[in-house]
Amino acid sequence: MKRRDFLGYAVVTPLLAACGVGGEDGAAAITPSAKSFAAAGNTTNAVFASGGNHALSWNSSGNWFMDGSAFQFFGGEIHPARVPSQYWDHRIKMIKALGCNTISIYLMWNFHELSDGSFDFSSPDKNMGHFIDLCAQNGMWVLLRPGPYVCAEWDFGGLPPRMLADPQFRDSAGNLQIRGNFASYMAAVNSWNTALYNNVVKGRTLAAGGPIMLVAVENEYTSWSPDDGTYPNAIAQQWTALGYAEKFCVCDGYANGFKNNHITLPANTAYGMTADGASAGNYATAAGNYGVGAFGAECYPGWICHWGDASQTLHVGDFVNQVTALTTSQCSFVLYVAHGGTNFGFTAGSNGISDSSSQGTITSYDYGAPVSESGGVNPNFSPIQAAYVANASYSVPFAATPAGIPHISDGDIAAVPSSQLTYCGLLPGLNLTIQNRLPQTMEAMALALNKNQPASAGVYPSGVAIYQTTLPASGGNFTLTFDRAPDYALAFVNGVRASSQVLSTASNGALSPTTSLTISNAAPNATLQIVCMPFGRVNYGAGGMNAEGKGLSLNVYANGAALINWSMALAPLSAAQVAALTFSATAPAGSQPFFAKATVNIATPQDMYIDMSAWGSGYVFVNGHNLGRYWTAAGPQKRLYCPGVWLTSGSNTIVVFEFIQGSAGSLSFYGASGMPQNITGPASTTAVPPPAANTYFLQNVNSGLYLDVMPAVAGSAYTYPGVQPLSAAATQGWTVSTDSFGNLKIVNASTGAALDVANNSTAAGSSVILYAANGGANQSWKAAGVSTGIYTLAGKQSQLLLDINGASKAPTSISSTSASANIVINPADNPNQQWPFSQQWRFLPAIVNNGVYTITSAISSLLLGVYQGGTAAGTRLGIAAATGGQEQQWRLTISSGNWQLTNIKSGLVMDVTGQKTDNGTALEIWQGNGGANQQFALVPRPDGVSYGIKGVQSGRVIDDNNSGTSPTSYGATNVSAITLWDDNGGGNQSWKFTKVG
Secondary structure (H helix, E strand, O other), X not given: OOHHHXXXXXXOOOOOOOOOOOOOOOOOOOOOOOOOOOOOOOOOOOOOOOOOOOOEEEOOOOOEEEOOEEOOOEEEEOOHHHOOHHHHHHHHHHHHHOOOOEEEEEOOHHXXXXXOXXXXXXXXXXXXXXXXHHHHHOOOEEEEEOOOOOOOOEXXXXXXXXXXXXXXXXXXXXXXXXXXXXXXXXXXHHHHHHHHHHHXXXXXXXXXXXXXXXXXXXXXXXXXXXXXXOHHHHHHHHHHHHOOOOOEEEEEOOOOHHHHOOOOOOOOEEEEEOHHHHOOHHHHHHHHHHOOOEEEEEEOOEOOOEOOXXXXXXXXXXXXXXHHHHHHOOOOEEEOOOEOOEOOOOOEOEEEEEOOEEEEEOOEOOOOOOEOOOOOEOOOHHHHHHHHHHHOOOOOOOOOOOOOOOEOOOOOOOOEOHHHOEEEEOHHHOOOOEEEOOOOEHHHHHHHHHOOOOHHHOOOOOOEEEEEEEOOOOOEEXXXXXXXXXXXXXXXXXXXXXXXXXEEOEXXXXXXXXXXXXXXXXXXXXXXXXXXOOOOOEEEOHHHHHOOOOEOOOOEEEOOEEOOOEEEEEEOOOHHHHHOOOOEOOOOOOOOOEEEEEEEEEOOOOEEEEEOXXXXXXXXXXXXXXXXXXXXXXXOOOXXXXXXXXXXXXXEEEEEEEOOOOOOOOEEEEOOOOOOEEEEOOOOOOOOOOOOOXXXXXXXXXXXXXXXXXXXXXOOOOEOEEEEOOOOOHHHOEEEEEOOOOOEEEEEOOOOEEEEEHHHOOOOOOEEEEEEOOOOHHHOEEEEEEEOOEEEEEEOOOOOEEEEHHHOOOOOOOOOOOOOOOEEEEOOOOOOOOOOHHHOEEEEEOOOXXXXXXXEEOOOOOEEEEHHHOOOOOOEEEEEOOOOOXXXXXXXXXXXXXXXXXXXXXXXXXXXXXXXXXXXXXXXXXXXXXXXXXOEEEEEOOOOOOEEEEEOOOOOEEEEOOOOOOOOOOOOOOOOOEEEEOOOOOHHHOEEEEEOO
């Protein structure tokens, strides 16, 4: 993730609310392709098909092609390591149902590496070849992101933490040498890449008939300091030497990232953006910089949630606007994430704040993704789905949302009170076998332990570390201070907790870091134990990663005197360690960390959440599976997800490791996460009709075609409506009025005939015709909002929805001699997911081809015109109070979905100066020449009455740089100039069109 910048705009600003292009028929729409790098025409190979090889390519303008045909991909990011393998197929199907044709996946090095340096790609949850095979079976292309560094809120960004302790990864000054062209590091990277290629990639590339179309080289490298301009290319060369002959990509924060940092882009490498992936204008910049395919590597439907945050952020309406904008501009991009899953065990990372402080990521990796942590649907699923289907450059194949994974209902499983638990203390059972003058990090302890045991018994440097020494002989009161304070630790003196304080450098919400501790009345030569239960290692931030090392290291001081001669132990809290514990009915004394065990009988295993509200902080194990960390006091997460596939019919063992509370609580079981959500820009789901007394285009969301009047048929009693590409003819305008009950009358602006259910029928599949408006119930429709500007229309008599017969995406074909109804009424199909989209209609303010209009700022009464009424070519545009003059009137003509605006007074057309595409480029009038800088797309705004005016060549919209509320005065200070600018959805970029005469 591009954490550093996105944190400043984590609530995504609305970008566009654009109308989409057609399906396979190639129908034009109000906002067709607006980028020079956009896919030209419609994609014929939108989905992966097995049975032959494929070839991905691009040209120097950044256009994407698959097998020689224009190509656009919508990716959904998912991390198999965060999902039980039994659910992989379900999650892939959920992402496909969202509208995606590509799966993007991180592969985490430290998830697969064993303690002896070998790799596990065969265990069920680690068999990534199988995951990719499932993608292929579901018709999904694959974008593989194997790092070696991945960030991903994953422990140490996926790198093996052994590197922190192994001297070969440090220079003579002790500086960590990772993420650069260093000999030892690159040798380790080559081992990882070799294992990946042989076990996962080989035989699954496009040339081999598989779905892997891109392999990413490193990740967001320009955010690392110091960066090495040769390093990404060195990784690509490793892959090439292994036999990989397909395309690469980089995923960096910014369009100018590699260019400005002088980093060599490897050959055959596309350029992906994370932070800059939100705005369509940046795609053209990236394509221009590197002459390769450009895409959005990460577009964020939600955001990271840390311990101490108030809630999980989830973007709906604002993000749908972003998706719509990118999709209509025919950009290819990836949702980060489409499904997040869970940070099981010790996999959650931390985001570095400084060299000595970080924010731990919570166990849930729901992320506000459209597919929730447990595989259900979050509130942004359907709106994103609708935006994809409506606006893709290809016909998105229908993929039914798979049946949900069964969850328990609240109350199905009785709560377990603390009286039914058995216990085992942590401290008494540990052998402090590691000795050193100064304390050693957990990474150093694990490195030493792993040298003397097989990989099957290898230790990962997480869990709990215990450090023991002797306090000064004087006894009394001591203040403990640290050269390097632990990120989460307790102190014990002679087996009793020394303070209620938790030593912590973590920055989490309102919880203040505590980096020193007072011990009172210690006996002479008392035994000091410091017990550390750290957060995950920093996954982002060069300083934080370089300074990592969990547990204690360097000097610990008592009243300023260094404590020496430490005995240590690493308790990895592995499944084997937990299984070997001995439990009794007696709770341990001294407020020490402890294990508590419960046995729960379950008739039918189903997904559930275990509520830890009555506990402090620690980990939960179910039948040997580590569900991850809980920290009730910090929040916002209080329940841990337990997949049903980890449960058994009958007896199930739950073990809680409690670190800080000193006493046990009860365990409760629920069917939902209970996580508070901060939903930004929620989509409307109420039955509020569009504004009445206006004339609209009605665009079918499924096909991208527009409701129109079909030619009369000889001998037919009826005139039929149908759907056609946008022509902006008067027959595509529909005037909406309401009765006192809120029912709509929808009348054609050209013929005066109303949408009418033939013969007052209430049967499914009944024909909709055009008939003289008579106020009948069969001409009354109830609008129900689906998302911004999109509605279903239910007939008053039948309560069935206006639909296209067979959900066809083709233009209606009615000859002069024969007719069959194309517009019908049908029952809602799976209304929870709003399928099929043929029952959804987008209401767009109608603008008639060859009509003359005034253009008014949406936030003032000022009109867009030629500055001071000028008529000479090159005269700039401005806004001013209405004059009634023709300098403020524009004739709009449409061709191939693009609009040309001709000034009535001068006869010259609206033109972007010098064919420039930069922010701040002025608008002027010029002789019409058909150039792309004289063509504009109209971008519907959420208010339902205004448009953004987007330059086809630049992808940027017309903007008044002085907020649209004061007249233009060139030459004055604080001038209101009319220019191009990135679309932010503001009122100074929104314009109302009023027909003249």
